[in-house]
Amino acid sequence: MKAENPEIVAPYDQTPERQPHWRQEFPIDTPQDDYRSRRDFTKLMVITSVAFAVGQAWIVLLSRLRRVRGDAPVKDIAGVDELSVGSAKVFHYPGPTDACLLVRVSERQFVAYGQKCTHLSCPVIPKTEAQRLHCPCHEGSFDLLTGQPLAGPPRRPLPRIFVTIRGNRIYANRVQQGVV
């Protein structure tokens, strides 16, 4: 229904030009609420496109940087005799704050993964009897032998740490890298 005086808009009894700005952003009438201006649409498209382009460039930049830096240095992490079968040890690789897990799966087999759950970065706990790495935060589970997610919210595998055994010592070589 048209107001008798269409220049005056309640509740402030002001002309549309003198209404606060939010009133134009949140109009009560459906036609104005559904209205999208060409400028708003163009702005949205440009900002989204630029965001995608910057994201792609960022990924390229990261992988370049990684290639330039090369692999992290080999690090001595444990002795073979330190771990009995089924036990685990926390070590830090490649940086001093990157916690990782070394698990002795069998007499001749060791596996190592980054300890951060790929869901929300809680530390995972080895459950060797169930052949799993368990994240208690949201009941996520990873396969002990492959690092693949088995249950719960995580969708990406745990980053693998490649290890070599030389003599009686275990060395961490490099971290398996994902896309980012």
Next chain:
Amino acid sequence: MAVPESNEFFIDPSRCIGCNGCVQACTECDTHKGYSMIQLDYIDQASSPQTVPVVCMHCESPTCAEVCPADAIKRTDDGVVQSARKPRCIACNNCVLACPFGVPKMNTAMHLMMKCDMCYDRTSVGKKPMCASVCPSQALFFGTRDEIERLRPQSRPLNAFKFGAQIIKTKVNMMVPARSTVEHLDVVGALSEPTIGNQLEDGLWPNTFEIAESESESGKS
């Protein structure tokens, strides 16, 4: 589809007989999901059987929509204030508390405010709302202004209400006596006035009490 501008809602509470037909019919409307959105209020239940049906008045500046923090209550371009939009409504009850006519109803189970939307599925295709189609005394009348002038020569429609200092104009009309000179209905003021017929009863009640007391006293002595 929109409600034709020629069709208007007219309410005449003096014709209401309190039959509750509108309340039942309202549940039949598809836009209310089986809930009745009309309310039959007693003006002064202690002294009068007079009822008044309360439907949404569809204000020109809907207070419910003004106070909605989720931007969920919208008015279509024919002036009908619709129920809250389900994806937006946060069931905060602001509209329920703010509406001067007490129209919006909160459906807690559905987390949704629903209100009288003038049976939008019916009125938008030229039919009458459910309540007006069943009202036996036509206290709720839906039709053109020509019709109401022809049918009710003693009344005239009025669509301005006063709440304190605020004057609210509505899409729905209230019928007032044709010879009255009021320009708006002072709703808050009317609350403090005695209802029609009460002055007479106020004079009657003390007399009856006095008689009863004197009779009991004489019986004792």
